[in-house]
Amino acid sequence: MDWLSEVSTPLLILGGMALVFGALLGFAAVRFRVEGDPIVDQIDAILPQTQCGQCGHPGCRPYAEAIANGEAINKCPPGGQATINELANLLDVEAVPLDAEHGEEDVKKVAFIREAECIGCTKCIQACPVDAIVGAAKQMHTVIVDECTGCDLCVEPCPVDCIDMVPVETTLQEWHPNKPSDGIQLIASDRPDLHADDRSAA
Amino acid sequence: MSLMRVTSPHAHSGQSTAKVMLQVAAATIPGVLALVIFFGPGVLFNIALCTGTALVTEAAVMKLRGRPVGFYLKDYSALVTALLLGIALPPYCPWWIPVIGSVSAILLAKQLYGGMGYNPFNPAMVGYVVLLISFPVEMTRWVAPAELIHGTPGLGETFSLIFGNMNVDGFTRATPLEIVRHNQSTILAQLYEMEPMFSKGNIAGVGWEMANFGFLLGGLFLLFRRLITWHAPLAMLATLALLSVVFYDGGSSLSEGSPLLHLFSGATMLGAFFIVTDPVSGCTSNRGRLVFGAGVGLLVFVIRAWGAYPDAVAFAVLLMNFAAPFIDNYTLPRTYGHKAARKATDLEEQ
Amino acid sequence: MSQLQERNQREPSDHPSADERRATRQAHLIASEKARDLSRELKVNDFHGGVHPPENKHQSTGEPIGSIPLAEDLVVPLNQHIGGTAIPLVKLGDQVLKGQKIAEADGLVSCPVHAPSSGKVVAIEPMAVPHPSGMVADCIQIRTDGRDEWCALTPVEDYASRDIDDVLEKIRDCGIAGMGGAGFPTAVKLNPRGGATIDTLIINGTECEPYITADDMLMREHASEIIGGVEILAHLLDQPERVLIGIEDNKPEAIAAMKQAAAGTRFHVVVFPTKYPSGGEKQLIEILTGREVPNEGLPAHVGIVCQNVGTARAVFRAVALGEPLISRVTTVVGESLGRQRNIEVPLGTPIHHILEQHDIDRKRLQRIVIGGPMMGYTIEDDGAPVVKTTNCILAPSKQELPAPPPAQACIRCGLCAEACPASLLPQQLYWYARAEDREKLQAYNLFDCIECGACSYVCPSSIPLVQYYRAAKGDIREARAEKEKADRARERFEYRKLRLEKAEQEKEAKRLARKKAAEEARKKREQEANSPEAKAAKQESDVVAAALARVKAKQAAPEQVLARAQRSLTSAEHRVERMQKKLAEAEEAQKAPLEAQLKTAELKLKEAREKLADAEKQAADAPAKSGQEDAGNVQKPPAQPSVTEDKLTVAGASSSAAGAAIEKAKAAAAARASMAPEEKLANEIEALKKRVEKAEARLAKARSEDDPNTGAFETALEKMQDKLQEKLAAQQGSGK
Known part of the structure; x- marks a missing residue:
C-alpha cells in the first residue's frame, strides 16, 4: 500500500495545487480584467492619419483594420520607418524596411493651390479626405494649411494641374537645434580622419 | 572670416575625465606606500604587470574596433582599472595572475560591453573575481607583513616568485x-x-x-x-x-x-x-x-x-x-x- | 479665457470697491510692516546645485554707460518677444519719427514695435535677426536721417489715481517686454491669470551670468528710475505684501546705489551669495522666498511676480515719460574688442556697427555670442540687430573661450546631477536623449530643465548635454504637435465619412420616397381607370363587349399622341443641343443673344415635355394591361431629358426656367423610372454611349481647331464618361 500512497500523495498535492491556482488565475482573469484599447485603435493611433491611401486602403483606419488582420506593416510611406518601428513594437513583429511599392519616405509637404489658375471645378474638394480644401463651384479654392495632411490625393483630379505639394518650412518659433552627432562614440564617425575633422569644425 | 556656431554653454570648468582618473590614481599612493612598507615591493610588480597588460589590451581592442587608440588611452580609465586590480591581488603572485586578471577586466567587463561608460560591472572587480574563482590557491596566499616573517622577499626571490616557480608558501601567513x-x-x-x-x-x-x-x-x-x-x-x-x-x-x-x-x-x-x-x-x-x-x-x-x-x-x-x-x-x-x-x-x- | 476672467475681475462691476480694497490693503500693510520681523524677511535660502564659473565682470565695469554714433541703418525685427509677430503699420518710403509705433501687437500675448530713431522706411522684408537658428525673420529697416527727432510722447500723469487697465495699456503700448532674456510681454505678466493673489513682487537684479554687467551698471547709474519703476509695478499688482530686490553679493556698488534709492520705501534690497544660476526666475524665487514654482506652473501660482531691473526702468520711462522701449543697455565685452564697456544703444543697431565702434580685431574674433557664456547663443551674421532682449554682445578670443574638445563617453560621474539647479539627473537624460526614448525623457522630467548649462559646464567628458536636451525637447514638442494634428485629421476624416454616408442615405431615402409616391400615383390612376370599367362590367354582356371595343379604340389614340409628343420632344432637344453647341463655340460677347435663343428653345422643350406628359397620362388612363405593354415605349423619353440636363449644365448657361423644366422632367422621368429599371438603364446607356462618341468627335475637332473652349468640352466628355461608367456599373449590379 505504501507505493500507492507514495504515488498518490504527490499526485493529490500537485493536482490540488494546480486546481487551486488555476481557479485563482481564472478568477483573477475575470475579476481584474483590463479593458485595453482594441488593437485596431492602437494601430490607428500610431498611423500618421494622412488618409492618403498609399497603402492601398481608403484611409488609415481601414489599413489599421487590415494590419490587425495580418497585413504587412510596411506599407505606409508618410509614417516611414518610425511608424514601422512603432507598429513592430506594438505587434511584437520584426521591423521590416518600408515597402517601396507603396512609395518612399519624403519630407513633410502640404498642398498649395495656385489660385490664379484654379477654375473652381470642386474636384479637389471631393478628393480631399480631411475636408481641408474650401471653395465652391466656379469659385477659387484654397487649402487650409493647418489641416492638410499632405496626402496629395487632390493633385491627380485637378483638371488644370494647379495644385503643388510644397515642403513644410520650419518657422523661427518651431526651430530647435539638432541632436549633437554622436561623434566619437559611433564607429563610422569615429575614424581618426573624421575625428580630426570634428575638431576643426567644432 | 567664418564665425563658429556652437550651442551654449561656451564656458567650461576645465575638468576632464583624464584629470579625474589621474587624481584617483594619485589618491591610491598612501595606501600603496603602506602596502610596500609592510608587504614588500610585490604590489608594485602587480601594478606594473596589470597596467601594462590593460593598456595593451585596451589599445588592441580600440584598434580592432577601428577607433582612435590615443584618444581612448588618454582618458586613463584603463590605467585606474589596472591600478585597482593590481592593488587587490596578493603580492608576489605568479605573473600570469595579473595578466589574466587585467585581460578579463578590460576585455570581458569593459570593452565587450562597449567600452568606458557602458560597463554594468566594475571591471577591476570582475577581473578579481574571475581570478579568485579560477585560481583559488594562488589568490588566497597573502604574504605576511615583514615584521612577522623577518623580512619580505628580496629582489631575487621576488623574481623567482613571480616569474620562476618558487613557492610563496614560505612567506605567507593567515x-x-x-x-x-x-x-x-x-x-x-x-x-x-x-x-x-x-x-x-x-x-x-x-x-x-x-x-x-x-x-x-x-x-x-x-x-x-x-x-x-x-x-x-x-x-x-x-x-x-x-x-x-x-x-x-x-x-x-x-x-x-x-x-x-x-x-x-x-x-x-x-x-x-x-x-x-x-x-x-x-x-x-x-x-x-x-x-x-x-x-x-x-x-x-x-x-x-x-x-x-x-x-x-x-x-x-x-x-x-x-x-x-x-x-x-x-x-x-x-x-x-x-x-x-x-x-x-x-x-x-x- | 483665464485672462478674460482676470480682466472682468478688475472691472468695477465685479469689485465695486477696488480702490477701497486697495486702500485697506495699504493700511493693513503699513500696520503689518511695523510688526514684521525684518530678519525673517531677509533670510535667504540656497538652491540645489549651481556652479561658480569665473565671473569676468570687471572688464566691462570700468567705464560708465556710454553711447555710440547712430548707425546709418536700423533693422527692427517685428518679433523681439515671446508671442505673436507684430503687424507693420508703415509702408516702404514712409518717414517715421523716433518713438513712433511702426508695428502693432498681434493679439494679447504680443508687443508693438517702435522706431528707434527718425528716418525713412527703406525695407520691410526678412533679414538676419539674433536667433540661434541663423534664420531670417521679418524686419523693418529704417535709414536714419541723423536728426533723431522724437514724436509726441504722452506720459501717464499721476498713475496712482488712474485705472490700472489704463496704465497696463500704456505699458503694452510702449512695447515693453522682459529685458532679462526671455522677452515675455510685461503687461501680460502684470496681469496674472486665474485671479491669483500676488503677495510678493521680486525685482531681479541678480545678473548671475559671467561677463554681463548691463543690469549692474544700470543699477549703479539709474537706481532712482528703477525704484520709480518698482513703485509702478507694485501699484499695478495691488501693492503686494513684500517687494524684494534681489542682487548677488558681487555687485557692491549696485547694492549701495539701490539701497540708497530704496531708502524711505518699503522695498527691501536682499543680497545673497553669488552662484550661477541664481538669476534664473525659479532659482531666485527659491532663494528669496523658499517657495517653488510648481511643475508646469507660473510664479503667479505661488503668489509671485518677477521682473528684471531693466524692465522696471523701462516701465518707469513708459509711464512717467511716455517713452516706448526703443533702446537698452547692453554689455559689449570680449578680448577681441579694443574697448569693453556698457552702452545704451537704440534697438535695431546692427551688431557689426557696435563691434566696429569698439575696435574689433577680426583676426582674434572666433565667435559672437549674444548673451553670456553660459546661456548665450552664437550668431554667424553680424548684420543682426540689437533687440529688446540683447543684454550682452560677447566677442571672445580663441584663448578666452576655447572651442569645446570632442566629447568623450559619459562615465556617470554625477557632477552634472550635483550642479543641476532643478535636481534633475542630467546623465540619465543624456542616455535617453541619445536613445530618443521620449517616454523616459518625460519620466525624468526633461521639461523641468531650464537649459542653464551648469551640467555641460562641469562635465568632465565635455558632452554638450544642453544641446541634447534642447534637441530632445524640440523633438518631443514636434511629436506632440504632429500627434495633435493626426488626431484632428482622423476626426475630420471620420466626420467626412459619416457625412458622405449620411448624404448617400438621404439620397436613397428620397429615391425610395419617390418610388413609393410614383407607385401610389400609379395605383390611384389604375383604380381610377378601373372604376369606369367596373361600372361597365355591371352592364349587360353586349354592352361590355361594346365598351371593351370602345376602350381599345381609345387606347390606340393615346399611343399616337404619345408618339407625337415624343417626336416633338426629340426635335426640341436637338434644338436645345444645337443652341448649346453654338453657345459653347461663341465668343463671350455673342453669348447673350444666343442665350436668349437657348432659352426659347428650352421653353419649347418644356412645352414638348408637358405635351408628352399629357400624352402619357392619357396612355396611363388606358387599361392596366395595355398600359404595361406600353411601358417600354414610355421609358424611352425620360432617358433623353436626363442627358439634356447634362448638356445644359456643361454649357454653363442653364437658365432658371430651363432648370425648373428640367427638374420637372426629371421628376416625371424618375416617377416612371420604377417601372422597369433594367430596360431604362439599358436605354440610357445606349444613349449615353452615342453622346460620348459625339462628344469625343467634337472634342477632337475643337482641339484640331485650337478652340478656346476645349477645356469645357473635355470636362463635358469626362463627365459623360463618368456617368456612363456609373450606369454600366449599375447595370452590372442589377444584372446580378
Missing part, C-alpha cells in the same frame, strides 16, 4: 580576517594577545590596518577634491560597522570580529573609497548611492561572517552592480517644482 574567522575556541581578547598578527599591530592586524588607513587618506583626498560624494562610502562603512557591532557578541569565541577589525582589515577602505564609488557601475543619485553603499556593506559583512570567502568586497560590489538600475528606479531625486519624487517606470500620463 590574514587577520582569516584568523578571526577560523577561530573557534578563544575569546577575542586572548586571540589578540596570542596571534602576533594582532599583538604586534594596533587595531586590525599589522600592515593591514596601515594599508587601510592609507586608502582612507586617499579617499578623503578624493572627497576633498569633490571627485566622489560621501554617500556611498559612508553608507558602506556605517553598515559594516553597525553589523559588526551587532554580531560582536562581546568578543566571545563565536564573535564575528570587532568593528575596527572589519573597518581596517581586508579591502574595506580600498573598497569604500575606490570601488564602491565607481560611478559607471554604481547608482546615479545620492539617495541611490546611500542604498548602494549600504547594500555593499551588508553583503561584505554577510560574506565575511558566514560565506565561504574570507573577504568579500569584490562579490559584494558585483552583486550590488546587478541591483544598481533597480535602486536607481526607486531613488530619483525630487525635481524642482514637483511634489514628490517618482519612479522612473511611472510613465508620463499622456
Whole structure:
C-alpha cells in the first residue's frame, strides 16, 4: 500500500495545487480584467492619419483594420520607418524596411493651390479626405494649411494641374537645434580622419 | 572670416575625465606606500604587470574596433582599472595572475560591453573575481607583513616568485580576517594577545590596518577634491560597522570580529573609497548611492561572517552592480517644482 | 479665457470697491510692516546645485554707460518677444519719427514695435535677426536721417489715481517686454491669470551670468528710475505684501546705489551669495522666498511676480515719460574688442556697427555670442540687430573661450546631477536623449530643465548635454504637435465619412420616397381607370363587349399622341443641343443673344415635355394591361431629358426656367423610372454611349481647331464618361 500512497500523495498535492491556482488565475482573469484599447485603435493611433491611401486602403483606419488582420506593416510611406518601428513594437513583429511599392519616405509637404489658375471645378474638394480644401463651384479654392495632411490625393483630379505639394518650412518659433552627432562614440564617425575633422569644425 | 556656431554653454570648468582618473590614481599612493612598507615591493610588480597588460589590451581592442587608440588611452580609465586590480591581488603572485586578471577586466567587463561608460560591472572587480574563482590557491596566499616573517622577499626571490616557480608558501601567513574567522575556541581578547598578527599591530592586524588607513587618506583626498560624494562610502562603512557591532557578541569565541577589525582589515577602505564609488557601475543619485553603499556593506559583512570567502568586497560590489538600475528606479531625486519624487517606470500620463 | 476672467475681475462691476480694497490693503500693510520681523524677511535660502564659473565682470565695469554714433541703418525685427509677430503699420518710403509705433501687437500675448530713431522706411522684408537658428525673420529697416527727432510722447500723469487697465495699456503700448532674456510681454505678466493673489513682487537684479554687467551698471547709474519703476509695478499688482530686490553679493556698488534709492520705501534690497544660476526666475524665487514654482506652473501660482531691473526702468520711462522701449543697455565685452564697456544703444543697431565702434580685431574674433557664456547663443551674421532682449554682445578670443574638445563617453560621474539647479539627473537624460526614448525623457522630467548649462559646464567628458536636451525637447514638442494634428485629421476624416454616408442615405431615402409616391400615383390612376370599367362590367354582356371595343379604340389614340409628343420632344432637344453647341463655340460677347435663343428653345422643350406628359397620362388612363405593354415605349423619353440636363449644365448657361423644366422632367422621368429599371438603364446607356462618341468627335475637332473652349468640352466628355461608367456599373449590379 505504501507505493500507492507514495504515488498518490504527490499526485493529490500537485493536482490540488494546480486546481487551486488555476481557479485563482481564472478568477483573477475575470475579476481584474483590463479593458485595453482594441488593437485596431492602437494601430490607428500610431498611423500618421494622412488618409492618403498609399497603402492601398481608403484611409488609415481601414489599413489599421487590415494590419490587425495580418497585413504587412510596411506599407505606409508618410509614417516611414518610425511608424514601422512603432507598429513592430506594438505587434511584437520584426521591423521590416518600408515597402517601396507603396512609395518612399519624403519630407513633410502640404498642398498649395495656385489660385490664379484654379477654375473652381470642386474636384479637389471631393478628393480631399480631411475636408481641408474650401471653395465652391466656379469659385477659387484654397487649402487650409493647418489641416492638410499632405496626402496629395487632390493633385491627380485637378483638371488644370494647379495644385503643388510644397515642403513644410520650419518657422523661427518651431526651430530647435539638432541632436549633437554622436561623434566619437559611433564607429563610422569615429575614424581618426573624421575625428580630426570634428575638431576643426567644432 | 567664418564665425563658429556652437550651442551654449561656451564656458567650461576645465575638468576632464583624464584629470579625474589621474587624481584617483594619485589618491591610491598612501595606501600603496603602506602596502610596500609592510608587504614588500610585490604590489608594485602587480601594478606594473596589470597596467601594462590593460593598456595593451585596451589599445588592441580600440584598434580592432577601428577607433582612435590615443584618444581612448588618454582618458586613463584603463590605467585606474589596472591600478585597482593590481592593488587587490596578493603580492608576489605568479605573473600570469595579473595578466589574466587585467585581460578579463578590460576585455570581458569593459570593452565587450562597449567600452568606458557602458560597463554594468566594475571591471577591476570582475577581473578579481574571475581570478579568485579560477585560481583559488594562488589568490588566497597573502604574504605576511615583514615584521612577522623577518623580512619580505628580496629582489631575487621576488623574481623567482613571480616569474620562476618558487613557492610563496614560505612567506605567507593567515590574514587577520582569516584568523578571526577560523577561530573557534578563544575569546577575542586572548586571540589578540596570542596571534602576533594582532599583538604586534594596533587595531586590525599589522600592515593591514596601515594599508587601510592609507586608502582612507586617499579617499578623503578624493572627497576633498569633490571627485566622489560621501554617500556611498559612508553608507558602506556605517553598515559594516553597525553589523559588526551587532554580531560582536562581546568578543566571545563565536564573535564575528570587532568593528575596527572589519573597518581596517581586508579591502574595506580600498573598497569604500575606490570601488564602491565607481560611478559607471554604481547608482546615479545620492539617495541611490546611500542604498548602494549600504547594500555593499551588508553583503561584505554577510560574506565575511558566514560565506565561504574570507573577504568579500569584490562579490559584494558585483552583486550590488546587478541591483544598481533597480535602486536607481526607486531613488530619483525630487525635481524642482514637483511634489514628490517618482519612479522612473511611472510613465508620463499622456 | 483665464485672462478674460482676470480682466472682468478688475472691472468695477465685479469689485465695486477696488480702490477701497486697495486702500485697506495699504493700511493693513503699513500696520503689518511695523510688526514684521525684518530678519525673517531677509533670510535667504540656497538652491540645489549651481556652479561658480569665473565671473569676468570687471572688464566691462570700468567705464560708465556710454553711447555710440547712430548707425546709418536700423533693422527692427517685428518679433523681439515671446508671442505673436507684430503687424507693420508703415509702408516702404514712409518717414517715421523716433518713438513712433511702426508695428502693432498681434493679439494679447504680443508687443508693438517702435522706431528707434527718425528716418525713412527703406525695407520691410526678412533679414538676419539674433536667433540661434541663423534664420531670417521679418524686419523693418529704417535709414536714419541723423536728426533723431522724437514724436509726441504722452506720459501717464499721476498713475496712482488712474485705472490700472489704463496704465497696463500704456505699458503694452510702449512695447515693453522682459529685458532679462526671455522677452515675455510685461503687461501680460502684470496681469496674472486665474485671479491669483500676488503677495510678493521680486525685482531681479541678480545678473548671475559671467561677463554681463548691463543690469549692474544700470543699477549703479539709474537706481532712482528703477525704484520709480518698482513703485509702478507694485501699484499695478495691488501693492503686494513684500517687494524684494534681489542682487548677488558681487555687485557692491549696485547694492549701495539701490539701497540708497530704496531708502524711505518699503522695498527691501536682499543680497545673497553669488552662484550661477541664481538669476534664473525659479532659482531666485527659491532663494528669496523658499517657495517653488510648481511643475508646469507660473510664479503667479505661488503668489509671485518677477521682473528684471531693466524692465522696471523701462516701465518707469513708459509711464512717467511716455517713452516706448526703443533702446537698452547692453554689455559689449570680449578680448577681441579694443574697448569693453556698457552702452545704451537704440534697438535695431546692427551688431557689426557696435563691434566696429569698439575696435574689433577680426583676426582674434572666433565667435559672437549674444548673451553670456553660459546661456548665450552664437550668431554667424553680424548684420543682426540689437533687440529688446540683447543684454550682452560677447566677442571672445580663441584663448578666452576655447572651442569645446570632442566629447568623450559619459562615465556617470554625477557632477552634472550635483550642479543641476532643478535636481534633475542630467546623465540619465543624456542616455535617453541619445536613445530618443521620449517616454523616459518625460519620466525624468526633461521639461523641468531650464537649459542653464551648469551640467555641460562641469562635465568632465565635455558632452554638450544642453544641446541634447534642447534637441530632445524640440523633438518631443514636434511629436506632440504632429500627434495633435493626426488626431484632428482622423476626426475630420471620420466626420467626412459619416457625412458622405449620411448624404448617400438621404439620397436613397428620397429615391425610395419617390418610388413609393410614383407607385401610389400609379395605383390611384389604375383604380381610377378601373372604376369606369367596373361600372361597365355591371352592364349587360353586349354592352361590355361594346365598351371593351370602345376602350381599345381609345387606347390606340393615346399611343399616337404619345408618339407625337415624343417626336416633338426629340426635335426640341436637338434644338436645345444645337443652341448649346453654338453657345459653347461663341465668343463671350455673342453669348447673350444666343442665350436668349437657348432659352426659347428650352421653353419649347418644356412645352414638348408637358405635351408628352399629357400624352402619357392619357396612355396611363388606358387599361392596366395595355398600359404595361406600353411601358417600354414610355421609358424611352425620360432617358433623353436626363442627358439634356447634362448638356445644359456643361454649357454653363442653364437658365432658371430651363432648370425648373428640367427638374420637372426629371421628376416625371424618375416617377416612371420604377417601372422597369433594367430596360431604362439599358436605354440610357445606349444613349449615353452615342453622346460620348459625339462628344469625343467634337472634342477632337475643337482641339484640331485650337478652340478656346476645349477645356469645357473635355470636362463635358469626362463627365459623360463618368456617368456612363456609373450606369454600366449599375447595370452590372442589377444584372446580378
